[in-house]
Amino acid sequence: MIIIGAGVIGASIARVLSKYENLEIHLVEMEPDAGWGASRANTAIIHGGYDDDPQKYPMRARLCVRGAKLWRRWVRELDIPANFSGILVLAFTEEEIEELHKLRERGLKNGVPGLRILQDRDVLQTLEPNLNDNVRAALWAPVGGVINSIEAVIALVENAVDNGVMTHFNTRVLSVKTSCSEVVGVETSRGFIEADVVINAAGLYADEISKSAGADEFTIRPRIGEYYIFDEDAGPKVTRVLFPVPTPVTKGVAVIKTTEGNLMIGPTARDLSPSEKEEWGTSEKGLEVVWKEARRLVKALPPLNKAIKTFAGLRPEPPHGDFILKSYEEPYGFINAAGMRSPGLTSAPAVAYEVVRIMKEELGIELEEKHQWNPFRRGIKRFSKATNRERAELIQEDPDYGVIVCKHRLVTKAEVIEAMKRIRSIGAEITVRGIKYRTWAGMGRCQGAFCILQLIRLIAEFEGIALWSVKLTKRGSEVGIGDIYTLV
C-alpha cells in the first residue's frame, strides 16, 4: 500500500499501520525530506477541542479531542519536545464572555476535560502573569499545549522506518492508477509503484491526487498564516498559550512559547487562490496584523527588534471546513485523508487510527498485528538542553559534542553528524534545512550567518560532494553556482 505525503498526517498513518504484519507500506513524498509542507510552519499547538462545532464539523470535533489525548502518549514514546501548559481563550467584552460560555458548552459536548471559565483577576494573573489588564474573563483549557511539530514528523517517520515502512523522497505522485474501479498503484516522477490501497495525505495537493483517482473532486485552498518569532532571551514571554475568542474563520492570532523557548506570535488567516500553493512569502500587511492582534492579549511583547525571524505557513483548507477522511466504493482501495486544516496537527494520531478503522471496516482488510513492533524512538541528544555535567559526559562519549557549530543555539558537530546519519537512514536527502529542523542550528539570533557555512562544509564532507552543490532546500537551491577556479 501507498501513503502519499510525509507530513504529520501521512507520517502518523505510516507509524500506526507499521504495527501490522501483512502490509507493505510505501511512504511517498515529493520533497527531499519529511514534513516540508504545512507541517513545517504552524503554531504547533495541541488544541483544546472546544472550538470545533460537532454539528458543522463532526470529524474535526471528534478527532481533535482524541488526537490531543494520543499525543500525550506519542510524545513520550517518540521523545518529541512538548509542553502541555494549557490554553487561555481571552474575552474583553460582555459579548465575548458569552462566547466563552458557548465554547465551554461545545467543549463539554466534544468530551474535553478540565474546561472552566475564570473571571477572577488574581487567578488569571497567577496563571498568566503577562496577561493584558483589559482581559475580563478567560476559558481555561488545561489539556492544551505545544509540541515541536517538525520534530514530531521526523520522529514519526524514523519510527515508521524502524518498523519496516519504505520511503520514497523526491518522488512526486503524478496520478493514481485504477483498473476495473480498483486502485492498482500510482504513477510517480520516478516510475510506477504498485499498490492495492492508496491513502491520500498530500496536504495542499490532496485535491489533485483525489481528482486523478476519480474519487471526490474538491478544491484545497492554501490559507496563509504569518508569524513572528523572537530571540530566546527576549521577554516578556508567556507561560500559557493565549488566544482571542475565535471567529468562524479562524482561531485568531495566538501568543505562544515554543518548546524551544522562543516567544512566537501568529498566525493570520488569508485565503490564497488554489494555484498559489508555492507562495510561502510574508507580507507587510499580514505581519502588521499579527503584531496588532498579539499586542492586545498581553501586557507587553518583546521589542520588535528582538524578532529574529518572520515566516509564513500554508494550511490546506477544504471546501466545507471539515476534514475529508473516507474511503470509496469506487475506486476501491482509495482513502482520502485530506483538508487537514486546523486542528490537523492535533488530530493527526486520531486520523491514523481512523484510517485503520476504515481499512478494516470499510475496505474489509484483515490486519494482523506484528509480534514485535517498536513503539519507541529517541531524539538526538541536545547539547543545549543538557546540564554542564551532562555536557561533559556527552563530550567524553563523543568529542564532537565539544565542537560548537551554532553559537546561539549551542548546537554541536556531533548533533549535526547524527542528524545527517538519520536523514540517510530514513532515505531522505541531506539538506541544510533538514539539519536545521533536526538540530535547531541556525535558528538563533543570527539566523545562520555564522553557522550555515559550517553546516555546508559538514554536508559536503559527509556526502563527498563539492561545497557549492550543497542544497539549502530542494533542487535549484544550491549554495553556489560553481567553484571559483573552475569558473574562471
Place this chain on the structure above:
Amino acid sequence: MRKVYADTVVIGGGAAGLAAAIKLKDLSVNKVILVDDRERLGGILPQCIHTGFGVHYSKRDLTGPEFAEELSSFVLDRGVDVFLNSYALELRYVDYYEKSVIVASRKGLIDVRTRTVIVATGARERTVYEIGIFGDRPAGVYTAGMVQALMDLYGVMPGKEVVIVGSGDVGLIVARRLAMQGATVKAVIEVKPWPGGLIRNIVQCLEDFGIPLLLSHAVRRIVGHERVERVIVTKVDDKLSPIPNTEFEIKCDTVVIAAGLKPEVQLLERAGALIDPVTGGPVVNEYLETSLPGVFVAGNALVINDLVDTVAEQGETAAEGAVLFMNDKLIAKYYLRVICGSNVRFIVPQVLMGLKEEITLYGRVIMPMRRAVIRIPELMLSMQQAMITPAEIFKVNISERKISKVVKLHKLTINVLESR
C-alpha cells in the same frame, strides 16, 4: 569539571582580542588565556582579503590575512595560552575577585576561574529579517560576511546577478569582489539619502566597476521559490518610508544583505552586564570596563567600528584597565554620564569615572555634516572638524583635568553642530 586558574581570560581571537592579549603580556601579566572557537586565530580578518589593515598599529598597509598573521605571531611569541576550537559557553560574575568562564572543546568542559575577563567576541551581521524585507526566503540570500567567506575561504561563487542591500563599507567591498569575479552587480541599494561607506570605497568599489548606487531606495520583497528570481524595490521618503507607486523590480539570483553589524554580546547579557540599546554593546567606562567589575570589552563587541586600528586600540585600552584592576588601582573618583546631544547617535564610553588622564570618546553622528563643530557645553569646549559622516567614527580626546572640574554637573553632553 576541571578548574583552571588565570589572571585574565580573553574571549575571542580577532583583532581586539589579539591586541588585548599582546598588551597584557607587555604589561607583565602572568597567566593570560585566549579562547577562540575557530581553528585559527584572526577572527574575521582572514576573509578580508583587501588592504587597509594595521595602518596605525603596524605602521604598514596590510591585507586582513597578513594583519591576522602578524598579530597571531606576537601573541604566540609572548606566551599567551591559546585555546583554539574552544567555545566560551558561559560567563559568570562570581564576585569582585573571581569570574568563571565555562569553555567547551573536544577535550571536555573546563571552568576557567579568573580575576579579569576581556570580552572580544566581535559582531554578527544583521539579517534579512531585521531590515523590513518581506516575501520569500529562497536560496541566494546571503549576508555580506557569508559571501566573503564563501568566495575567499571556500572558493565558492555564490551567483551571477547580484543586488546588494546596504552601502556600508562591507557592502561596497563585497560588490567589488563579486564584480571582479565576473558577477553582474545590478545595484547597491541604500535606504538613506547618503552612502553608508567611505567616499574612497564608493569610488574604488562602485564607480570604477560601473555599479549603480541607488540612494533613498529600499528592497521591499524578495521573490523566488527555490532560488531568488527578483527583488521588488521602492523609493523612500526622508523618513525612510516607502513612497507609493514607485515600485520596480530587479531580476537577480542573489541578494547580499550588507545592512550593518550588531555587537555579539549574548555572554555579557546573560552574565547581567548593562547593555546600551543604541550601540547594542555594553555600557562601559574609560577603560572599557562593563557594569560588572573586572569584566572588560573591546572591538566590535563594544561598538561597531569601521577601522581595525580602532579595534586594536580598544583591545589595548581594555588590557590596561584589566591590569589596573588586578593591582587595585582602578579607583572611581566620580560617576558622570556621557549624553548624546544634537546629531549624535552614540558615544562610547557612556560613563566617565576619572580613571584615566587622557580620554578618548568614540562617537557616530546621525547625519553627515560638512563643516562640523563638536561642542561640549559643560566644558565650554568647541572643536572644529572638516567633515563628520555616519560612515566614520569620530573621536574626541579630552584631558581628565578638565572634566574633574565639572563633575557636579553629573553629565557631559556631546553635540555635533553645523559650523556657521
